[in-house]
Amino acid sequence: MTLHDSKIDRGITATALRRDFGSLRAVDDVDLRVEGGAVFGFLGPNGAGKSTVVKMLTTILQPTAGQALVAGYDVRHQGHEVRSAIGVALQEVGLDTLMTARELLVLQARLFGASGAEAHRIAERLLVTVDLADVEAKKRVGEYSGGMKRRLDLALALVHDPLVLFLDEPTTGLDPVSRSAIWEEVRRLNRERDITVFLTTQYLEEADRLADRIAIIDRGRIVAEGTPRELKRQVGDEVVELQFGDASGAERAAGLLADLAPQRQVSGDEVRVYAAVAAELVPALVRRIDDAGLALRGLNVVQPTLDDVFLRLTGRHAETGGDGGDGDSIEVDPARTDGEDDGIEADSARTDGGVRP
Numbered sequence: 296m297t298l299h300d301s302k303i304d305r306g307i308t309a310t311a312l313r314r315d316f317g318s319l320r321a322v323d324d325v326d327l328r329v330e331g332g333a334v335f336g337f338l339g340p341n342g343a344g345k346s347t348v349v350k351m352l353t354t355i356l357q358p359t360a361g362q363a364l365v366a367g368y369d370v371r372h373q374g375h376e377v378r379s380a381i382g383v384a385l386q387e388v389g390l391d392t393l394m395t396a397r398e399l400l401v402l403q404a405r406l407f408g409a410s411g412a413e414a415h416r417i418a419e420r421l422l423v424t425v426d427l428a429d430v431e432a433k434k435r436v437g438e439y440s441g442g443m444k445r446r447l448d449l450a451l452a453l454v455h456d457p458l459v460l461f462l463d464e465p466t467t468g469l470d471p472v473s474r475s476a477i478w479e480e481v482r483r484l485n486r487e488r489d490i491t492v493f494l495t496t497q498y499l500e501e502a503d504r505l506a507d508r509i510a511i512i513d514r515g516r517i518v519a520e521g522t523p524r525e526l527k528r529q530v531g532d533e534v535v536e537l538q539f540g541d542a543s544g545a546e547r548a549a550g551l552l553a554d555l556a557p558q559r560q561v562s563g564d565e566v567r568v569y570a571a572v573a574a575e576l577v578p579a580l581v582r583r584i585d586d587a588g589l590a591l592r593g594l595n596v597v598q599p600t601l602d603d604v605f606l607r608l609t610g611r612h613a614e615t616g617g618d619g620g621d622g623d624s625i626e627v628d629p630a631r632t633d634g635e636d637d638g639i640e641a642d643s644a645r646t647d648g649g650v651r652p
């Protein structure tokens with residue numbers, strides 16, 4: 296395959312892609328378009344349907360309905376062509392623990408039709424690419440750390456020089472150093488070989504750092520799509536964080552501020568208010584809180600993060616690093632956020648109304 300050939304289709308398109316498991320609709324009419332050569336972040340909480348989409352796009356699972364093209368081939372009817380154009384590193388890996396990384400890479404290359412000598416060359420090159428050459432000489436795969444295993448997954452997915460690379464949560468469970476190493480590798484592959492990368496993640500930072508475009512999936516449906524910047528702007532340009540020291544104070548404040556701050560979230564002892572221009576809103580917020588006799592412990596004005604987008608769209612925090620949730624009680628005011636799915640309510644008319652001295 297010729298690299299950097301613009302005539303080669305490296306894109307992904309899904310149209311009304313659906314997958315039912317019995318009565319559960321795990322993927323609910325998902326539309327996606329990924330440009331060739333892009334890094335696409337597919338973000339969503341546990342059970343949202345990310346892996347199921349990946350499995351359909353990689354021909355591991357048949358769609359219940361809908362269509363998808365990967366590198367120009369139909370996943371339903373051209374499975375063989377799709378598989379020869381893609382590399383896949385799935386979330387659940389079954390590596391043979393008694394083999395070495397080199398043996399696994401050679402085996403994989405032979406399965407894709409390489410000759411013995413060629414398979415060894417490929418293995419050698421990829422061990423260097425993912426920085427496992429030194430480790431490989433000393434350890435069997437069963438003795439690898441999580442980060443080493445994920446790097447090996449990546450190498451295995453690259454054996455046949457794919458046009459499109461699918462990575463299902465490539466860094467989940469890794470420490471920050473291993474995570475950065477994978478990010479660096481993915482970026483380099485994308486840049487140097489123009490590989491399209493479709494990457495699922497629960498980490499907002501990962502999507503923010505790596506992806507040109509992001510889609511957020513929740514309960515099988517796409518709830519947002521755009522560049523990281525566009526998505527952050529959906530929640531407003533600035534966020535006022537108000538800390539109250541305890542959750543009941545935050546709850547009360549959220550109620551008090553309803554008219555001033557139609558876009559707000561309660562998260563633990565904090566109320567987050569989304570605003571077009573925070574400076575215009577802050578005096579009115581503080582006055583209202585003060586008048587009610589509530590003690591404000593802290594106030595910050597920050598830029599919105601993808602977590603704000605995520606929280607607003609799904610009512611939950613994304614995983615932000617550690618395992619499991621962060622234990623916050625999240626409350627999204629349903630009257631204010633549901634049904635207003637244009638996402639840009641922090642219009643000046645509303646906020647200005649509240650700051651008149």
Ligand SMILES: Nc1ncnc2c1ncn2[C@@H]1O[C@H](COP(=O)(O)OP(=O)(O)OP(=O)(O)O)[C@@H](O)[C@H]1O
Binds near residue numbers: 341348386497
């Ligand atoms: N083979 C299956 N049989 C039945 N239900 C399934 C199967 N695979 C997935 N599901 C269900 O489909 C839904 C979506 O699962 P999926 O694995 O796609 O989520 P995910 O977004 O990848 O989650 P995670 O972040 O935990 O990997 C879940 O409710 C899951 O329990």
Ligand SMILES: [Mg+2]
Binds near residue numbers: 345
């Ligand atoms: Mg998954």
